[in-house]
Amino acid sequence: MTYVRDVGALARxxxxxxxxxxxxxxxxxxxxxxxxxxxxxxxxKGTSHQxxxxxxxxxxxxxALLGLTRAFVAEREQHLFDALILAPCDRSAIWLGKTLAVLxxxxxxxxxxxxxxxxxxxxxxxxxxxxVALADLGIAAVGTLFGAMAVAGRARELLLxxxxxxxxxxxxxxxxxxxxxxxxxxxxxFVLLAWATxxxxxxxx
Amino acid sequence: MIDARAVDKRxxxxxxxxxxxxxxxxxxxxxxxxxxxSGKTTLLRVLAGLTSxxxxxxxxxxxxxxxxxxxxxxxxxxxxxxxxxxxxxxxxRISERGERVGMLLERFGLxxxxxxxxxxxxxxxxxxxxxxxxxxxxxxxxxxxxxxxxLDTDGAAxxxxxxxxPRTFVVATHAPERLEPRATQRLALA
Numbered sequence: 001m002t003y004v005r006d007v008g009a010l011a012r013x014x015x016x017x018x019x020x021x022x023x024x025x026x027x028x029x030x031x032x033x034x035x036x037x038x039x040x041x042x043x044x045k046g047t048s049h050q051x052x053x054x055x056x057x058x059x060x061x062x063x064a065l066l067g068l069t070r071a072f073v074a075e076r077e078q079h080l081f082d083a084l085i086l087a088p089c090d091r092s093a094i095w096l097g098k099t100l101a102v103l104x105x106x107x108x109x110x111x112x113x114x115x116x117x118x119x120x121x122x123x124x125x126x127x128x129x130x131x132v133a134l135a136d137l138g139i140a141a142v143g144t145l146f147g148a149m150a151v152a153g154r155a156r157e158l159l160l161x162x163x164x165x166x167x168x169x170x171x172x173x174x175x176x177x178x179x180x181x182x183x184x185x186x187x188x189x190f191v192l193l194a195w196a197t198x199x200x201x202x203x204x205x
Numbered sequence: 206m207i208d209a210r211a212v213d214k215r216x217x218x219x220x221x222x223x224x225x226x227x228x229x230x231x232x233x234x235x236x237x238x239x240x241x242x243s244g245k246t247t248l249l250r251v252l253a254g255l256t257s258x259x260x261x262x263x264x265x266x267x268x269x270x271x272x273x274x275x276x277x278x279x280x281x282x283x284x285x286x287x288x289x290x291x292x293x294x295x296x297x298r299i300s301e302r303g304e305r306v307g308m309l310l311e312r313f314g315l316x317x318x319x320x321x322x323x324x325x326x327x328x329x330x331x332x333x334x335x336x337x338x339x340x341x342x343x344x345x346x347x348x349x350x351x352x353x354x355x356l357d358t359d360g361a362a363x364x365x366x367x368x369x370x371p372r373t374f375v376v377a378t379h380a381p382e383r384l385e386p387r388a389t390q391r392l393a394l395a
Contacts, residue, residue, distance in 0.1 A: 010292075013284070074282070078279070078281065079276075079279060082253075084296070087296035088269035088296070089296045
């Protein structure tokens, strides 16, 4: 129960920071809407639904990347990992709290992006919405872990895309193909991996 | 309280700490001095468990009994003092959090600004908040890195009162005159 409360306090802190700063979510919304608009005009008429779906997934992955680059800004700029690591709470609670915050931003961006996609292209089916929801979990889990790793590195702006984009390839494969079981498997593996390894990632920032 | 033997730390080719020994009993006050870049901050980070050493051994008390204040106050600038202290009080499992947080805000002269964002504070006020944060869990061992930085006369007096409390202290500074009378041990890093 204490663990859940720690996670809740940490996630609430991140949501409050975003509510005050208003930096991450507006950027994600602007990016994903701009990307979908560009794709709408760039694709020739009569393009298949599958091709449009591929572009939706590309837009979502890069939107997530934009959000992830901002996920640890406060901890990085104000050296707050030190304070969080010194606290006697389980370190995985730091990861889980941040993952929940990232997941919230992703879902909020998609609440706008998915209707926009449906309007611009050939509609949206329940399978795609389900795939996006499942993908969000994996993206948030893996992306938050890599975001924490990138904070410790020198070339952090380069490191996060280099780590995250290859890890996102299976998500795009599963999403475009509509393989929900594959996304469930991806989530299960990577949520567990990220949860178990976060402690070592932040061991020496 | 602290037993460190032959501690070495390198950053690349640069050897920052060279066979440092510390044997500090409960209630001791170790004053760490040295010029800029002599390894004071690195030593405090090693003692806080935030950085590992390359050689040697360090025996420390449990994590929840250590308080560490580095060059930064280690508080969220977009949160208020009340929100910051409440968050860390939660993470440190402090019972009667409201009372403890309120008491520290009063003590460090931050009660009247408890609902204002830290980003609007002067560096000295942020340092006061950093001191309040580090005392939240009533740590037995306090590790302070240049703690008088940015503090005005009143703030420095509050810190003096904190340093007179019955705890174990390791304080790093490049201007040791003020702390010299309190020190029970001294370590000069070259």
